[in-house]
Amino acid sequence: MLTKFVLEDEQLTRLVAPVGRLASAEPLSGGMFATAYRVHFEDGRRAVAKIVGADTSRLYRYELGLLGTEALTYEMLGGSGVPVPRVLHTDFSRSAVDADVVVAEHLPGVPWLNLQLDDAQNAVVRRGLGAVMADLHRVPAPTFGYPAADAALSGPTWREAFGAMMDAVLADAERWHVHLPAERVRAAVGAHAAALSAVTHPVVVHTDLWAGNVFLDPETLDIVGIIDTERTLWGDPLHELAGADQQGHGDPDADLLAGNTAAGGILADELASPTGPARLQLSRLYFALILSSEPVVRGYEGDWVAGYEQTARDNIGRALAWLEGAAAHQ
Numbered sequence: 001m002l003t004k005f006v007l008e009d010e011q012l013t014r015l016v017a018p019v020g021r022l023a024s025a026e027p028l029s030g031g032m033f034a035t036a037y038r039v040h041f042e043d044g045r046r047a048v049a050k051i052v053g054a055d056t057s058r059l060y061r062y063e064l065g066l067l068g069t070e071a072l073t074y075e076m077l078g079g080s081g082v083p084v085p086r087v088l089h090t091d092f093s094r095s096a097v098d099a100d101v102v103v104a105e106h107l108p109g110v111p112w113l114n115l116q117l118d119d120a121q122n123a124v125v126r127r128g129l130g131a132v133m134a135d136l137h138r139v140p141a142p143t144f145g146y147p148a149a150d151a152a153l154s155g156p157t158w159r160e161a162f163g164a165m166m167d168a169v170l171a172d173a174e175r176w177h178v179h180l181p182a183e184r185v186r187a188a189v190g191a192h193a194a195a196l197s198a199v200t201h202p203v204v205v206h207t208d209l210w211a212g213n214v215f216l217d218p219e220t221l222d223i224v225g226i227i228d229t230e231r232t233l234w235g236d237p238l239h240e241l242a243g244a245d246q247q248g249h250g251d252p253d254a255d256l257l258a259g260n261t262a263a264g265g266i267l268a269d270e271l272a273s274p275t276g277p278a279r280l281q282l283s284r285l286y287f288a289l290i291l292s293s294e295p296v297v298r299g300y301e302g303d304w305v306a307g308y309e310q311t312a313r314d315n316i317g318r319a320l321a322w323l324e325g326a327a328a329h330q
């Protein structure tokens with residue numbers, strides 16, 4: 001099983017000392033790989049301290065250096081309109097503990113996941129999330145792929161970066177003896193190389209905008225916080241749609257697209273472009289490959305695992321069938 005880094009009280013006190021004097025802290029649940037604490041300082045301020053241990057044995061290659069990516073992304077999004085926390089302190093020296101540390105301000109609101117909303121209310125939130133994506137995708141990026149140097153999965157074009165990303169996920173699965181249709185995947189990526197090449201301007205893509213990472217004002221349903229940017233990459237804005245619905249396979253949500261368009265976003269136009277459908281299917285294939293090998297790589301246990309893995313494998317089949325069919329008619 002994937003184990004989290006455990007901190008003693010005095011270690012946490014030292015780690016957050018550059019921000020303030022620790023009064024108390026409580027662990028936060030949720031994340032699969034990081035240890036997180038809600039930190040209370042003696043002056044009344046609150047923050048979230050996130051810690052990832054040096055053991056990378058159960059991380060995918062694309063996840064290497066992920067806390068550095070989280071801090072970098074928060075800083076890149078400052079002033080963008082995306083409500084991300086401000087970074088208060090980072091420590092990647094591993095001098096105090098054998099782990100990376102990011103301390104960020106504590107955001108207001110309640111996770112969307114924790115609110116019992118009706119269909120109309122959820123539609124309001126999805127439109128708001130589309131608007132957040134519009135703000136995200138207005139932030140330019142310096143290149144394509146994952147920012148972390150440790151991952152070494154970036155390139156001057158989306159075609160090169162995406163190809164490297166796919167190869168890395170397939171290699172990770174092979175390392176853990178998870179069988180994936182690697183030859184068909186590589187053939188599909190190659191057959192749609194022109195679609196990938198159509199993406200010429202990299203933008204900031206969160207990749208994980210599910211309901212647990214979106215904080216709402218429970219009264220107004222306004223989005224007041226976006227967290228967990230550690231898997232952010234620089235690339236195709238359509239990758240965001242696949243990342244926000246990693247087990248989905250139907251048409252992208254109409255309310256989300258409407259909210260994006262109303263906020264000046266480009267997702268609907270990109271989807272309607274000649275290369276848009278293929279790019280979306282390639283991104284869906286990418287996430288399905290990750291999810292299908294994740295139970296083994298992470299060491300998941302429980303009755304839910306078989307269904308989780310089967311859904312991912314079904315989505316691999318759907319995406320490949322679409323991509324192969326489209327390639328046959330080119």
